[in-house]
Amino acid sequence: MIQAVFSHGGVIDPQTPIEDxxxxxxxxxVKMVVVFxxxxxxxxxxxxxxxxxxxxxxxRIGPNRVLWKGFGQVLADGVKNFMKEETYPxxxxxxxxxxxxxxxxxxxxxxxxxxxFASPLPTRWGLMSxxxxxxxxxxxxxxxxxSLGVYxxxxxxxxxxxxxxxxxxxxxxxxxxxxxxxMGMSTVCVLLLAGxxxxxxxxxxxxxxxxxxxxxxxxxxxxxxxxxxxxxxLPFDMPEAESELIAGYHTxxxxxxxxxxxxxxxxxxxxxSALTSLLFFGGWDIPFTTWxxxxxxxxxxxxxxxxxxxxxxxxxxxxxxxxxxxxxRFRYDQLMSLGWKVMLPAILAYVVIIAGTLLGLDAxxxxxxxxxxxxILFGLNLACVGVLLFVLDRGRLLSxxxxxxxxxxxxxLRQVASRSxxxxxxGD
Amino acid sequence: MHTDLPLLFTFHFYLxxxxxxxxxxxxxxxxxPVSAALWLVNVMFCLAAEYxxxxxxxxxxxxxxxxxxxxxxxxxxxxxLLNLGHPSETSDFRSKGTRLAAGxxxxxLAAEVLTLMRQPWPQLASPDVPDNVVRPVxxxxxxxxxxxxEVTSVLLLVAIIGAVTLAKRGTQG
Numbered sequence: 001m002i003q004a005v006f007s008h009g010g011v012i013d014p015q016t017p018i019e020d021x022x023x024x025x026x027x028x029x030v031k032m033v034v035v036f037x038x039x040x041x042x043x044x045x046x047x048x049x050x051x052x053x054x055x056x057x058x059x060r061i062g063p064n065r066v067l068w069k070g071f072g073q074v075l076a077d078g079v080k081n082f083m084k085e086e087t088y089p090x091x092x093x094x095x096x097x098x099x100x101x102x103x104x105x106x107x108x109x110x111x112x113x114x115x116x117f118a119s120p121l122p123t124r125w126g127l128m129s130x131x132x133x134x135x136x137x138x139x140x141x142x143x144x145x146x147s148l149g150v151y152x153x154x155x156x157x158x159x160x161x162x163x164x165x166x167x168x169x170x171x172x173x174x175x176x177x178x179x180x181x182x183m184g185m186s187t188v189c190v191l192l193l194a195g196x197x198x199x200x201x202x203x204x205x206x207x208x209x210x211x212x213x214x215x216x217x218x219x220x221x222x223x224x225x226x227x228x229x230x231x232x233x234l235p236f237d238m239p240e241a242e243s244e245l246i247a248g249y250h251t252x253x254x255x256x257x258x259x260x261x262x263x264x265x266x267x268x269x270x271x272x273s274a275l276t277s278l279l280f281f282g283g284w285d286i287p288f289t290t291w292x293x294x295x296x297x298x299x300x301x302x303x304x305x306x307x308x309x310x311x312x313x314x315x316x317x318x319x320x321x322x323x324x325x326x327x328x329r330f331r332y333d334q335l336m337s338l339g340w341k342v343m344l345p346a347i348l349a350y351v352v353i354i355a356g357t358l359l360g361l362d363a364x365x366x367x368x369x370x371x372x373x374x375x376i377l378f379g380l381n382l383a384c385v386g387v388l389l390f391v392l393d394r395g396r397l398l399s400x401x402x403x404x405x406x407x408x409x410x411x412x413l414r415q416v417a418s419r420s421x422x423x424x425x426x427g428d
Numbered sequence: 429m430h431t432d433l434p435l436l437f438t439f440h441f442y443l444x445x446x447x448x449x450x451x452x453x454x455x456x457x458x459x460x461p462v463s464a465a466l467w468l469v470n471v472m473f474c475l476a477a478e479y480x481x482x483x484x485x486x487x488x489x490x491x492x493x494x495x496x497x498x499x500x501x502x503x504x505x506x507x508x509l510l511n512l513g514h515p516s517e518t519s520d521f522r523s524k525g526t527r528l529a530a531g532x533x534x535x536x537l538a539a540e541v542l543t544l545m546r547q548p549w550p551q552l553a554s555p556d557v558p559d560n561v562v563r564p565v566x567x568x569x570x571x572x573x574x575x576x577x578e579v580t581s582v583l584l585l586v587a588i589i590g591a592v593t594l595a596k597r598g599t600q601g
Binding site: 093095096135136137140141143144145147148150151154155157158159166169170173174176177180195196197198 | 460462463466469485486488489490492493496497498501502504505508509559560561562
């Protein structure tokens with residue numbers, strides 16, 4: 001916290017952390033500016049990516065007019081939003097009405113302060129950690145800050161003084177509280193394995209034991225579903241269900257204030273993707289090699305691991321969009337019962353199973369970094385996922401639609417199909 | 429008073445202290461319940477900042493996670509659910525006697541703080557930040573204070589059951 005304000009007399013080893021005050025401060029400021037810029041540009045480009053990907057999924061072309069291949073669309077949208085008139089509803093609580101869009105956006109961005117996005121970089125002043133602030137409580141920090149995201153939406157809904165906006169805000173707070181519990185419980189498993197709340201030590205743990213997605217598959221599934229609910233993305237975008245609530249919590253917003261809500265949604269997506277890859281897909285770790293995890297640290301390692309982390313984050317961002325344009329929206333009661341009656345009991349049972357297994361393995365003297373440890377946990381997870389799918393599915397989702405019909409009914413339908421003129425002509 | 433700390437540190441420490449007290453005052457004087465709740469969230473943040481500056485990272489983060497992120501969200505949720513939006517409906521009707529009693533308690537607390545400040549403060553935790561900040565807390569919580577911890581969890585369970593019972597009685601009656 002308090003850095004010593006003196007400089008070294010001798011030569012500094014680039015493999016030890018930076019200790020001097022001024023290099024530390026200046027490099028931290030540089031990191032802040034770089035992360036902020038990349039993040040903002042990335043979020044802006046995501047709005048374009050969403051439109052292009054939705055077009056691709058729906059077999060359209062998408063925006064393709066402004067500048068090269070339509071990439072200028074982002075700029076055009078930005079200019080449009082800034083030029084539009086801002087309206088304030090007469091009955092709105094003005095101070096909170098203005099504050100709400102900012103509160104929605106800031107938490108998503110602040111989370112990035114602790115996310116390590118590459119292996120440490122050696123500089124002439126010492127080893128620079130590739131996270132803006134490598135806090136000892138990094139992981140808890142991300143949980144704490146992400147739990148604040150709900151304020152923006154709730155206050156937007158309340159301060160608009162509009163029934164639809166209020167309903168959207170209420171739905172959102174209920175949804176976020178519900179899924180936060182399941183999300184928190186799923187990360188308990190990660191902490192059980194890592195034994196520390198520092199994000200870099202979670203990356204280290206996955207480098208030695210294997211990625212958490214194979215060691216804690218059920219926790220990953222629950223976390224993955226919960227992030228969709230937390231970011232209000234389809235199939236969980238109840239707070240802004242157009243067919244029921246007009247536009248939900250941002251009904252009364254216009255111009256750039258309205259635009260802040262979609263922007264904060266994309267910002268939340270980036271953060272959620274980064275957390276998913278960090279907690280369950282090894283962060284900046286490259287699989288099947290330890291080259292990137294051991295000193296001496298080099299600039300090449302930093303660049304390669306940064307690329308690996310970026311690929312993982314972009315993949316999850318694509319998944320967010322892919323799912324949005326594939327699945328329909330949940331009904332509100334289904335959403336609540338999935339959160340409370342399926343995910344929470346499942347993850348509670350899973351925490352007990354994992355804790356018991358770890359206790360047993362430690363008692364049996366199997367080292368945590370050994371292949372046997374990884375193998376046993378992987379086998380256990382295969383069984384758990386199998387049981388979970390069997391219980392959840394009950395022959396409805398994974399099995400083909402025709403299995404819902406009785407076999408007699410099915411053969412009758414097939415006969416009808418074969419007799420009709422629409423049936424494909426076979427043979428000559 | 430410590431004199432060996434950098435000026436920047438001392439300045440920020442007092443800055444957050446002043447902000448916390450100011451926000452707390454605003455919290456008790458605002459008439460709109462939602463604004464009051466938000467000022468309380470601000471108090472939590474300032475306190476968290478103070479904890480972090482005292483190298484108690486874990487307490488600071490838990491302060492935000494539990495109070496600002498969970499308890500206050502539920503408060504705001506309930507305020508919105510009842511739609512206690514209009515200050516005229518929710519203004520304070522407490523008597524002069526209650527206010528005098530509250531003032532007396534505040535004076536008592538201030539006297540207590542002043543007395544405690546004159547005492548030498550016992551050094552409880554080691555001054556350097558350990559590698560794993562959760563371990564020291566967990567170690568004492570699950571060995572020395574295990575009974576108290578478990579009793580507290582039973583207490584919370586009782587509260588949950590009580591809430592469910594009250595809600596059930598409401599729907600049947």
